[in-house]
Amino acid sequence: MCGIIGYCGDKNASTVLLEGLKRLEYRGYDSAGICVGIDKALKIVKCKGKIKDLKAIVPENFPGNYGIGHTRWATHGEVNDVNAHPHTDGSGKVAIVHNGIIENFQTLKNKLQREGHEFRTETDSEVIAHLIGTFYQGDLEKAVREAIGLLKGTYGIVCVHADEPNRMIGARNGSPLVLGVGEHEMFLGSDVTAMMAYTKQVVYLEDGEIVDVTDKGFRTSDYDDREIAKEIDHIDWELQQIEKDGFPNFMEKEIFEQPESIRRCMSGRLDTELATGHLGGLNLSSKELLEVERVKIIAAGTSYHAGMVASYLMESMARIPASAELASEVRYRNPIVERNSLYFAVSQSGETIDTLFAMRELQRKGARVLGICNVVGSTIPRESDGGVYIHSGPEIAVASTKAFTSQLMAFYIFALSMARMRDMSYETGHTLLDGMKAIPDQVVRVLEQKNAIRDLAMKYSSSENFLFLGRGINYPVALEGALKLKEISYIHAEGYSAAEIKHGPIALINEQTPSLFLVPDDRLREKVISNMKEIKARQGKVIAVAVEGDEEVGDIADDTIFIPSTHELLYPFLMVVPLQLFAYYTALDLGRNVDQPRNLAKSVTVE
Ligand code: G6P
Numbered sequence: 001m002c003g004i005i006g007y008c009g010d011k012n013a014s015t016v017l018l019e020g021l022k023r024l025e026y027r028g029y030d031s032a033g034i035c036v037g038i039d040k041a042l043k044i045v046k047c048k049g050k051i052k053d054l055k056a057i058v059p060e061n062f063p064g065n066y067g068i069g070h071t072r073w074a075t076h077g078e079v080n081d082v083n084a085h086p087h088t089d090g091s092g093k094v095a096i097v098h099n100g101i102i103e104n105f106q107t108l109k110n111k112l113q114r115e116g117h118e119f120r121t122e123t124d125s126e127v128i129a130h131l132i133g134t135f136y137q138g139d140l141e142k143a144v145r146e147a148i149g150l151l152k153g154t155y156g157i158v159c160v161h162a163d164e165p166n167r168m169i170g171a172r173n174g175s176p177l178v179l180g181v182g183e184h185e186m187f188l189g190s191d192v193t194a195m196m197a198y199t200k201q202v203v204y205l206e207d208g209e210i211v212d213v214t215d216k217g218f219r220t221s222d223y224d225d226r227e228i229a230k231e232i233d234h235i236d237w238e239l240q241q242i243e244k245d246g247f248p249n250f251m252e253k254e255i256f257e258q259p260e261s262i263r264r265c266m267s268g269r270l271d272t273e274l275a276t277g278h279l280g281g282l283n284l285s286s287k288e289l290l291e292v293e294r295v296k297i298i299a300a301g302t303s304y305h306a307g308m309v310a311s312y313l314m315e316s317m318a319r320i321p322a323s324a325e326l327a328s329e330v331r332y333r334n335p336i337v338e339r340n341s342l343y344f345a346v347s348q349s350g351e352t353i354d355t356l357f358a359m360r361e362l363q364r365k366g367a368r369v370l371g372i373c374n375v376v377g378s379t380i381p382r383e384s385d386g387g388v389y390i391h392s393g394p395e396i397a398v399a400s401t402k403a404f405t406s407q408l409m410a411f412y413i414f415a416l417s418m419a420r421m422r423d424m425s426y427e428t429g430h431t432l433l434d435g436m437k438a439i440p441d442q443v444v445r446v447l448e449q450k451n452a453i454r455d456l457a458m459k460y461s462s463s464e465n466f467l468f469l470g471r472g473i474n475y476p477v478a479l480e481g482a483l484k485l486k487e488i489s490y491i492h493a494e495g496y497s498a499a500e501i502k503h504g505p506i507a508l509i510n511e512q513t514p515s516l517f518l519v520p521d522d523r524l525r526e527k528v529i530s531n532m533k534e535i536k537a538r539q540g541k542v543i544a545v546a547v548e549g550d551e552e553v554g555d556i557a558d559d560t561i562f563i564p565s566t567h568e569l570l571y572p573f574l575m576v577v578p579l580q581l582f583a584y585y586t587a588l589d590l591g592r593n594v595d596q597p598r599n600l601a602k603s604v605t606v607e
Contacts, residue, residue: 001073001605002085002099003027004177005194006158006168008066008215009185013037014058017069020187020194022051023242026250026396026595026602027099027190028073031084035095035160036064042095042162046070046084050596066166066215068158070097073601076105077122087126089133090117093162094143096132098125099190100154100175101606108150124153132159141212144169145223148210154353154606158188170211175605176351176379179203179211179218181232186213191351191375191603192235193242193394200235204377233377242394251397251488251594255580256447258402259440261392262573265406266436269413275429276420277413282370283386284342290421292342295322298330298358299346300604302400302483303407306372307346308476309572310411316473316569317432318418327358328607337362343369344387348395348403349603350378357607359384372410374403388414397595398602399487401580404480405443405573412436412570435567439574442564446577449561450585453578456543456559457585460514466491467505469498470518470575471528477572478518481579488587488597498531509540516582518575519546519553522568532556545578 003024007016017034025032032054033046045058051071070085077083086095102108105124108131113119117130131147132140140161148157154174160167170177170188180187180195180202187195188211192202205211205220209228212219220228247253269277282289295314297307307324314322327345331354345359350373359369359380371380371387374395381387390406416436420429460466466485470478479495486493496505498517509515515535519528529552532542536556544557547565554560561582563574587594 001027001601001603003071003190003194004097004099004156004158004188005069006067006160006170006188006213007185008166008168008213009182010065010215011185012062013064013067014062016198017067018051018055018058019197020189021054021069021071023193023196024190025051025071026398028071028601029596030072030074030079031081032069032071033084033086034058034067034069035086036062036067037160037162037165038064040162040165042088042092042160044086044088044095046086047081048079048084066160066168068095068097068160068168075101075606076124083121083123085125087121087123087129089129091133094129094133094136094159096125096129096157096159098128099156099605102127102151102155103153104151128157136161140164140167141169141210144171145210145225148173149223156190166215168213170205170213172205172209173207174353177205179205179213181218185215186218188213192237192377196235196237196239196242201232202235202377203230203232204382235377237394242396249397249595251399251401251584254395254397254402255577255584257393258405258577259443261402261406262409262443263440264391265409266413270433270437272433274420275426275433277417279388279410279413279417281386281388286421289418291340292320292418293340294338295320295342295344297322297324297344297346298327298355299324300327300352300354302404302480303346303348303355305476305480305483306404306407306411307344308479309408309473310415312473313411313415313569314418317415317424318422320418327352328354330358331361335362335365337365337367341367343367344372345369345380345384346372346407347380348374348400350375350380351603351605353605353607356380356383372407374406396602398597398600399484399583399594404576408572409436432567432569435570438566439570442566442574443577445564446574449578450581453561453581454585456561457582458589459559460543461489461586461589463491463512463514465508465513466493467501467508467513467515468493468495468579469501469515469531471498471524472522473569474518474520474571474575477575477579480576481516481583484580484583485586487600488583488592488594489590490592490598491586498528501531502534506534506538509535509538511539511541514541514543516543517545517557519544519550520568520571520575521547521550521565522571529553529556545575
């Protein structure tokens, strides 16, 4: 959600800023801008549109060796050239980029306006530039410190001043900010992708920290100017991982990476001899794990759907009561933290503010919260009490795919280990373990059907409404299928438990509203088949995802995608992949931008 970048060093700043913004574009893409300092003046170029539109208006050989850049996901003020960042104060000497929301901006703006400040934009962010300008007396860091003392809300800010070339000040409260340490050059960015082409040495800033950066070094301090020593971390992602690598877009690349990413998530974590799983990093002894009486999972979006699947797993495999809840709801309902409950915060990015704030609220109440995250070094894993990295590699497309299947795998490993510590037999453990190990190859077989799924997507892409229906552990998968379709194709899609259709959604059924059923060969198969027949009886079109050889389902459905057979608890892996492909090819057929769907952003760092 909004990408910010800052640079000072010996390179051409506009080149570095534009390159960094391109990498950050998945965070927001309605407008963009850069500000470069040269000869004690700041030059700003900004516009509505994508980074390529900005690039087209940045003059060639735009001089200057320091500056800031921003790619916006609008919160306050419409999407237009003026509201695009960077923003300046009245003198034009202070420029800032901001990610987050300043909640008290209107009060501050009113006061500044009464004092004679003229505002040019409708944004909350502009107020920061004016405040810094007001406090500036020759030391930018001091002015930023005073200004942020007045701000309420969340921010990642990077700021420059025309009179202090090659210096930038960053401040963080609730929105991520990372410092990149290069040779004779320094970077600030919303995440490491912004600077990965230049350096892999990074420093993660925490909330309440300010960083004073010049091309020679940096100093980190708290809001009271007490110096804070920071460690430099090394990023082990490769540049190639954040490139399309021959695929037409990131989403297709990420869908097809799943056999590998699931394998990576399992690697070194399965114990064939004891038929169990091992997750380092939980920071819990076997005794503490045995004492867990309840598992609670908090997350948003696709990660929430993974958490829902996990809650079924914990109960079925480990017989531990479990539930998943939207993080945004947890935070504000004064949650009750029960003794011996174990919490999980699930987040691909590790930065989703709803999940982060809910985690902090739970921790304040004494809960132990583990993270299940992808982005190493992001805020949730840093602040959690332990956890698991899913090692999917960078996920760039806004619609999450490979992170979902790896989040599932992390939970399967955890559930298996908890089950084997309790009453699951060695034999059952082994059956599950063998099933888990077979998943990557089975996903390959599902992916091999891409042409058939593409044809199906094209057949139905003119539908205006869709139902996705599943039961039991595949009910959350139906929700995920509906979410994928609506996110990237903009077709209205609802996910339901197949049993629920008779309580309302069946009223929507007609020839133009297809229903996509998930029909594994589990104990609910017969029930789901009855639900399919109810739809057929009302002239509804039925698409089924069923198990190879299930002729009965093939006969009832208008169209069927067949997947390999697996253990009944493992179907979510194989059911979700056709749904990802179905959404993807539908969106392509409709000419949508699949990587950057309208109105959305990848890393949602506002509430
Ligand atoms: C955004 C993204 C979704 C994602 C959700 C949660 O809405 O567009 O794809 O599922 O955030 O993100 P997280 O990084 O916490 O998994």
